[in-house]
Amino acid sequence: MRDQVRLPDGAVATREYVLHPGAVVVVAQLPDGHYVLERQWRHPLARAFTEFPAGKLNAGEVPLLCAQRELQEETGYRARQWAYAGPVHLAIAYSTEVIHVFFARQLEAGERRLDEGEFLDVFSASLDQMLDWARLGQLSDAKTLFCLLWAQNVSSGAWSLDWQPA
Numbered sequence: 001m002r003d004q005v006r007l008p009d010g011a012v013a014t015r016e017y018v019l020h021p022g023a024v025v026v027v028a029q030l031p032d033g034h035y036v037l038e039r040q041w042r043h044p045l046a047r048a049f050t051e052f053p054a055g056k057l058n059a060g061e062v063p064l065l066c067a068q069r070e071l072q073e074e075t076g077y078r079a080r081q082w083a084y085a086g087p088v089h090l091a092i093a094y095s096t097e098v099i100h101v102f103f104a105r106q107l108e109a110g111e112r113r114l115d116e117g118e119f120l121d122v123f124s125a126s127l128d129q130m131l132d133w134a135r136l137g138q139l140s141d142a143k144t145l146f147c148l149l150w151a152q153n154v155s156s157g158a159w160s161l162d163w164q165p166a
Helices: 063-075 127-135 142-156
Strands: 002-008 012-017 021-029 033-041 047-051 054-056 078-088 098-106 119-127
Touching: 021 033, 021 063, 021 078, 021 142, 033 063, 033 127, 047 127, 047 142, 054 063, 063 078, 063 098, 078 142, 098 142, 119 127, 127 142
Parallel strands: 021 098
Antiparallel strands: 002 012, 021 054, 033 047, 033 119, 078 098
16 A cells, blocks of 8 residues: 655655554464474565464454464464463554464364465474574564563463463
């Protein structure tokens, strides 16, 4: 999109931005305390990134249902408990995208159902490993870093979540 806007001093300027349908990200914790992660190639930056499972909302889709769908499709896991952490806006200067952050636990393994053309590796890591990767710049995806902040605070007891059954 491209809009003409009037600035506080009366001047007119152009603002370009991307309309986005919204998305979800899932911080899924395994019984051993490790977290489910994905390694996925991202074309715009021509490299693979380590990320928490995530995906775009379909038109009219409820974010929790999208989170449940994406977790199962991409990782094969289903969760018996879910908690909503809140929204995150990743690129407020040029996108309307909002990502809804969900936590999932009491995971049950199953079969993945990747979308056509979707290729990703699923693995797990501890909170300390992820914090080290972030410190070293090896974990740089914004949504994953935001979720890592949440996971660290939930793990320490500084922040709480309202867990609900699936």
